[in-house]
Amino acid sequence: MAKLTQTDKLRLEKLFEMGGGYVLNFSNSSFQQLIFNTIKIDLYNHKYDFFGDSKAKRLRAIWQIESDYNVGLLIKEMLEYWNTNRLINGPEISENEKAIFSDCTATSNRLLGKKDEEIIKEEDFLKKEFTEISFERLKIDSAVIQVLEERIKEIKKGLKNGASLSVVFMCGSVLEGILLGTSLSNMKKFNQSTKSPKDKKTGKVLQFQDWTLNSLIDVAHEVGLLGLDVKKYSHSLRDFRNYIHPYQQMSSGFSPDRDTAKICWQVLRAAISDLCK
Secondary structure, three states: OOOOOHHHHHHHHHHOOOHHHOOOOOOHHHHHHHHHHHHOOOOOOHHHOOOOOOHHHHHHHHHHHOOHHHHHHHHHHHHHHHHHHHHHHOOOOOHHHHHHHHHHHHHHHHHOOOOHHHHHHHHHHHHOOOOOOOOOOOOOOHHHHHHHHHHHHHHHHHHHHOOHHHHHHHHHHHHHHHHHHHHHHOHHHHHHOOOOOEOOOOOOEOOHHHOOHHHHHHHHHHOOOOOHHHHHHHHHHHHHHHHHOHHHHHHHOOOOOHHHHHHHHHHHHHHHHHHHO
16 A cells, blocks of 8 residues: 555645546556556456546555555656646646646655655766767767767757757667767777676577677676666656557656656766766
8 A cells, every 4th residue: 555645645646636536637548557657557447446447436446455565656646747738738837836846746756756965966967967968988989979969969859949859869869879989999898787688499509690789788887887877767768668559648648848858868978978987
């Protein structure tokens, strides 16, 4: 059972518009998909129907049954959806709603086990300043560097013109490109890492072209090329990049704004900075 107080629930129900059995503007299927993508449970499993069959009642059942972490993670995802939807579609967020949103965010962080100093650390990370991006210190094939530099130009154009979704995808692709290039110039280190992906049948390390971005991030951190904070935020960028699949984006309701794009750009610059050290 998640440790939600009655006050927590009151705020969440108000913000998520749970009166009448509804939850925001979700359909049955879109809400089911968001929950499954976030915490890998099926909203329409019979164990969540003891309060009733509406979306709001099933969400209350999840609060009642699931762990602090799962509920905290789900609230976090729903808050991001709420904020993005309002910024795009309106109406303008009122001061009262901002206060409730802040309190709900604090509830999510508490359930996720985040301490105040960890939250401050996240804010500090996003405020870090980085010098102009340069691939010169990375041991990557020069032909690939030309492609990456062109993509950096596209990212900057996207940030300037508000093409947030394009910025997210391009940042993810550049991150994967520089990590793959780095792995090819550090083959021994990457292959010997305990995090290196292996063929399930033979137990041998996969060829680098078969590595996922997830594995590249984890191994780059383990061999000392990416710091812990950059590893963490790189995985967030990887999650955003996965919405390149239209049906996955549609089912989750993911619609990035300028802030999301700026975060992805910050993560990419931080990763390049670490790899250049």
